[in-house]
Amino acid sequence: MKYSILFFLVSYMGLSGWAQADTSFNIWMWTTGKHYLHDGQTLKNYGFTLGIGTPTIPGPVLRVKQGQKVQLDVRNQSQGAPHTIHLHGLDADQNNDGVPLTSWDIKHKETKAYEFVAEHPGTYLYHCHVASVIHVQLGMYGSIIVEPTANEAAPGYFYGRDFNLLISEADKSWFDNKPIHSTGDSVHALFSIPAYEPDYFFVNGQGQQQIDSLIMRPDENVFLRLSNVGYFENLVKFPSSLSVRLISSDGRPLPNKTIIDSLYIGAGERYGVMLSPIGKSTGSIEIQYLHMFTGNRVQSEFVPYGWDESLGIETTSIYDGFQVYPNPVIDKVHISYKTDGPYQVNIIDLAGKILNSDFSIEKNEIIMDLSSHKPGVYSLQIMQNDKVVYTNSIIKM
Numbered sequence: 001m002k003y004s005i006l007f008f009l010v011s012y013m014g015l016s017g018w019a020q021a022d023t024s025f026n027i028w029m030w031t032t033g034k035h036y037l038h039d040g041q042t043l044k045n046y047g048f049t050l051g052i053g054t055p056t057i058p059g060p061v062l063r064v065k066q067g068q069k070v071q072l073d074v075r076n077q078s079q080g081a082p083h084t085i086h087l088h089g090l091d092a093d094q095n096n097d098g099v100p101l102t103s104w105d106i107k108h109k110e111t112k113a114y115e116f117v118a119e120h121p122g123t124y125l126y127h128c129h130v131a132s133v134i135h136v137q138l139g140m141y142g143s144i145i146v147e148p149t150a151n152e153a154a155p156g157y158f159y160g161r162d163f164n165l166l167i168s169e170a171d172k173s174w175f176d177n178k179p180i181h182s183t184g185d186s187v188h189a190l191f192s193i194p195a196y197e198p199d200y201f202f203v204n205g206q207g208q209q210q211i212d213s214l215i216m217r218p219d220e221n222v223f224l225r226l227s228n229v230g231y232f233e234n235l236v237k238f239p240s241s242l243s244v245r246l247i248s249s250d251g252r253p254l255p256n257k258t259i260i261d262s263l264y265i266g267a268g269e270r271y272g273v274m275l276s277p278i279g280k281s282t283g284s285i286e287i288q289y290l291h292m293f294t295g296n297r298v299q300s301e302f303v304p305y306g307w308d309e310s311l312g313i314e315t316t317s318i319y320d321g322f323q324v325y326p327n328p329v330i331d332k333v334h335i336s337y338k339t340d341g342p343y344q345v346n347i348i349d350l351a352g353k354i355l356n357s358d359f360s361i362e363k364n365e366i367i368m369d370l371s372s373h374k375p376g377v378y379s380l381q382i383m384q385n386d387k388v389v390y391t392n393s394i395i396k397m
């Protein structure tokens with residue numbers, strides 16, 4: 001009797017997720033997808049949706065915040081095949097890693113929970129790990145983004161907004177003649193794997209004229225997340241009009257953040273690059289798809305980019321009721337607060353000299369003009385009754 005209660009508790013804890021998750025997603029898994037291609041054809045794909053729906057490629061982007069306890073409640077609504085979710089690059093424990101041989105799978109009409117702590121900000125992947133060569137190719141993949149608490153791609157590298165480009169390919173013959181799957185067993189499934197000769201090349205599941213443009217403010221840094229979940233290697237070529245700095249790889253900052261003009265991305269790899277303000281330039285980023293045996297370029301897709309001055313400012317630092325935006329700043333920085341003032345606000349250079357100072361009486365926002373200061377790092381200091389109550393770094397561009 002003791003043992004059966006213990007067993008029940010262990011399996012209950014393993015499969016039910018966090019007692020109190022900070023964020024959760026209700027994911028459904030299907031084999032009845034319909035994905036529209038740029039030439040009007042469709043793929044009958046496998047895939048993921050949030051709640052009931054018809055999956056397209058890729059699955060939904062799952063965005064969480066650094067430090068959050070995350071729970072994925074996953075239901076298998078597909079006919080027959082079991083599925084799992086492998087958390088590619090995340091520090092999930094073995095029980096939550098979605099490898100059927102070493103943990104568990106989700107059978108038809110079952111719902112189970114995965115849980116992990118989003119410890120390191122970065123770009124990650126999730127995909128099914130049952131007969132993964134087949135299920136991933138058929139569309140069971142997506143991006144997990146762990147956002148940093150401030151918009152800081154690596155210490156000192158602030159950005160205004162980020163874009164996620166998930167690169168993959170599709171061989172339509174695999175979708176039209178799906179390999180037969182033995183239904184009950186996620187570990188031992190026999191397939192003959194067809195030759196892989198993809199004929200569709202995706203950026204976020206889109207090809208050619210479907211591909212979304214990257215629209216940014218002329219004056220902001222932009223963090224570009226690049227991942228490859230296809231089987232071909234990619235060569236990304238940036239035009240000379242863009243200044244591109246390689247910041248992070250596989251969810252960790254790189255020690256040297258070098259300026260690059262191109263980037264190879266192997267299967268399963270993720271990189272983060274910073275685009276410095278583009279000003280009023282337009283162009284496109286070329287993504288080459290390299291054949292897995294010959295290394296030759298099979299196809300190029302192009303991601304257009306451009307600017308729009310009317311876009312909102314995304315970067316906001318919030319701390320203890322204070323809001324500081326934008327940061328980095330071109331000219332004017334806004335400091336607003338909900339808590340009771342009045343406050344003394346100072347902008348101080350590295351030598352300790354006060355460059356701007358203002359005192360608020362019965363207002364909840366102070367605007368400081370930094371347009372005459374040199375580019376660099378300044379210190380924001382907020383004081384009340386001669387005591388410092390808040391400090392932050394301000395990046396002047």
Ligand SMILES: [Cu+2]
Pocket residue numbers: 081082083084128129130135140
């Ligand atoms: Cu699957």
